[in-house]
Amino acid sequence: MGSKENRSRQIVHPLDHMLRTDRLPHIWCQGCGIGTVLSSCLTAIKASGLDFKNVVMVSGIGCSGRAAGYVNFDSFHTTHGRAIPFATGLKLSNDNLNVIVFSGDGDLFAIGGNHFIHAARRNIDITVICVNNFNYGMTGGQAAATTPYMAKSTTTPYGNPETPFNLPLIAFAARAAYVARWTMLHTRELTDSIKEAIAKKGFSFVEVLSPCPVNYGRRNKEKPFDTLKIYRENTIIKNEANPADVDIDYHDNIVLGNFVDTDRPSFMDNYKAIYNSE
Ligand code: SF4
Secondary structure, X not given: OOOHHHHHOOOOOOOHHHEOHHHOOOOOOOXXXXXXXXXXXXXXXXXXXXXXXXXXXXXXXOOHHHHHHHEOOEEEEOOOOOHHHHHHHHHHHOOOOEEEEEEEHHHHHHHOHHHHHHHHHHOOOOEEXXXXXXXXXXXXXXXXXXXXXOOOEOOEOOOOOOOOOOHHHHHHHOOOOEEEEEEOOOHHHHHHHHHHXXXXXXXXXXXXXXXXXXXXXXXXXXXXXXXXXXHHHOEEEOOOOOHHHOOOOOOOOEEEEEEEEOOOOOHHHHHHHHHOOO
């Protein structure tokens, strides 16, 4: 038995001050990877030394979209697919803000796909973190724009006949300044990458592969540890790989890395150059 003082001492997690702990426990299922991605994101924000008063997190709808409700800085849980327009408005209204979009593949690349490509094209200075679990987890496991070819979902019970998006290629083609892909298992690389993405002037994008054992995993005979094994054994790190070469093929190696890091004027740079010169 410890002393009375020890027994009453509260254990505080190093990220507790960045969370609305009164909102916990979270809604995510056992074995879900979203919490680990959020942990990497918060660690990166902390390591970046940002003033939390100038950090805003914006999420759309879906399991990943719940993240915005748990963080202890200004945050917005927006409508489906519209996280990027909200984030764009925030950044344009106050250029000092560090605006981070944290959302899922369905929200960002199906319902919100058009917003993504235009924000990247404009080089809006925001960071977009996409948790990619290959399906619409929250609504029951329907096929998404990221569901691998022949993978099973509630809407493709015999296998998905569609070709999925290559998210880094979309970001690169739309001229994002920073593009990376990691898995939630690669926590150190992921944290460093998010830190770089936050520091990057311009539109930065980090895709994070993350298990959804309850919907995607169950239908594709992947138990939680099977997915982690794939992340460990079937991935290959190729920094600066051509995004055109990083299609996800579940039967081959999945390419991870920091693929793109370029510099060009952000939207606000161009805007100020035009309107301040008048
Ligand atoms: Fe995670 Fe899937 Fe559960 Fe959603 S449904 S919380 S993505 S495991």
